[in-house]
Amino acid sequence: MDKQKATLLLEDGTVFYGTLIGKHGTNGGEICFNTGMTGYQEIYTDPSYTGQIVVTTTSHIGNYGVIDSEAESDGPTIASIVVNSFSEIYSRLDATQSLQEFLESNGITGIADVDTRKLVRHIRSKGAMNAIISSEFDNLEDLQKELDKVPDMAGLELSSKVCTKEPYYVGDENSTIKVACVDYGIKRNILRNLAARGVYCKVFPAKTAVADMEAWQPNAYFLSNGPGDPAVMDYAVETVKEILALNKPVFGICLGHQLLAEAVGIKTYKMHHGHRGINHPIKNLNTGKSEITSQNHGFNIVREDSENHPDIEITHVHLNDNTVAGIKLKDRPAFSVQYHPESAPGPHDSRYLFDDFISLINNN
Numbered sequence: 001m002d003k004q005k006a007t008l009l010l011e012d013g014t015v016f017y018g019t020l021i022g023k024h025g026t027n028g029g030e031i032c033f034n035t036g037m038t039g040y041q042e043i044y045t046d047p048s049y050t051g052q053i054v055v056t057t058t059s060h061i062g063n064y065g066v067i068d069s070e071a072e073s074d075g076p077t078i079a080s081i082v083v084n085s086f087s088e089i090y091s092r093l094d095a096t097q098s099l100q101e102f103l104e105s106n107g108i109t110g111i112a113d114v115d116t117r118k119l120v121r122h123i124r125s126k127g128a129m130n131a132i133i134s135s136e137f138d139n140l141e142d143l144q145k146e147l148d149k150v151p152d153m154a155g156l157e158l159s160s161k162v163c164t165k166e167p168y169y170v171g172d173e174n175s176t177i178k179v180a181c182v183d184y185g186i187k188r189n190i191l192r193n194l195a196a197r198g199v200y201c202k203v204f205p206a207k208t209a210v211a212d213m214e215a216w217q218p219n220a221y222f223l224s225n226g227p228g229d230p231a232v233m234d235y236a237v238e239t240v241k242e243i244l245a246l247n248k249p250v251f252g253i254c255l256g257h258q259l260l261a262e263a264v265g266i267k268t269y270k271m272h273h274g275h276r277g278i279n280h281p282i283k284n285l286n287t288g289k290s291e292i293t294s295q296n297h298g299f300n301i302v303r304e305d306s307e308n309h310p311d312i313e314i315t316h317v318h319l320n321d322n323t324v325a326g327i328k329l330k331d332r333p334a335f336s337v338q339y340h341p342e343s344a345p346g347p348h349d350s351r352y353l354f355d356d357f358i359s360l361i362n363n364n
């Protein structure tokens with residue numbers, strides 16, 4: 001059978017032609033690329049990618065299928081995917097589904113047989129932009145009409161749409177360490193890392209009042225990763241301010257880091273094309289050691305604001321572009337990083353941050 005055609009149209013008018021993967025249809029979003037050589041399932045199910053079209057630079061995608069136990073959330077909320085060579089055939093003993101079945105059952109229209117190296121170089125030089133992928137329309141005018149409906153990522157609040165609707169628990173209920181995890185789009189491996197260190201986690205919806213979380217008497221708070229633009233999340237910034245006033249230990253990852261920054265008056269901004277991959281070099285300024293990290297973000301915190309803040313210490317920097325990658329509050333037991341120490345997929349260099357959080361709780 002002939003493969004069905006699909007078209008990718010970028011906001012700046014660039015067009016790529018390829019073949020349909022997943023469900024016949026049309027999907028739009030902000031296009032971004034991840035340079036990791038493995039971990040497509042974890043990327044596609046990471047809620048931080050909500051509304052985005054993910055381009056992977058690995059040339060083969062799909063060849064190890066999909067395994068339920070490796071999903072980072074209940075299901076993918078990405079807009080779409082772009083790949084070079086797509087494989088419907090998969091080889092992995094425990095695989096439960098092919099990637100084609102996974103995409104189709106989740107209503108995702110993607111495109112394969114695209115020169116992803118060319119596309120990535122394009123995004124890298126022109127910056128983040130919206131795009132549309134369709135197997136329904138190939139006429140540029142129709143595609144443009146669909147593209148016009150796609151909202152800008154800057155100014156978008158998405159956490160309340162992807163977070164849990166009801167609180168739930170992870171870990172050992174008899175543990176002495178109770179951590180309230182504010183879910184802005186949390187990845188499961190973060191909870192696994194906390195539970196593995198003896199933490200009993202209660203995960204709360206993004207818009208839970210601090211009084212309701214305090215009623216559970218947590219020893220500490222965790223601020224999760226998540227999608228969207230931190231600059232428009234006033235409700236979350238208010239929550240973080242109230243949490244900080246409690247003087248309990250706080251740890252934030254990625255969006256959680258950006259919200260901690262906003263809560264102390266450090267602004268965030270949209271980056272040119274973001275950091276997404278599993279080999280991003282970070283320097284820990286306290287130990288002088290470098291770590292190779294997993295990253296996925298399109299926004300960042302303003303360096304100048306961080307440097308000029310009397311109560312902030314910059315603890316980590318990104319070695320590629322000198323952006324701020326970690327901060328700590330001098331007057332409170334709170335710290336956060338822009339990258340992913342739970343790193344699924346990715347290197348385990350930064351797992352010590354979870355241990356630091358436990359020490360902070362034990363010594364508080």
Ligand SMILES: NC(=O)CC[C@H](N)C(=O)O
Pocket residue numbers: 048224225226227228229230253254255256296297298299300
């Ligand atoms: N992984 C995340 O938490 C992403 C944070 C935020 N949405 C960004 O893109 O910068």
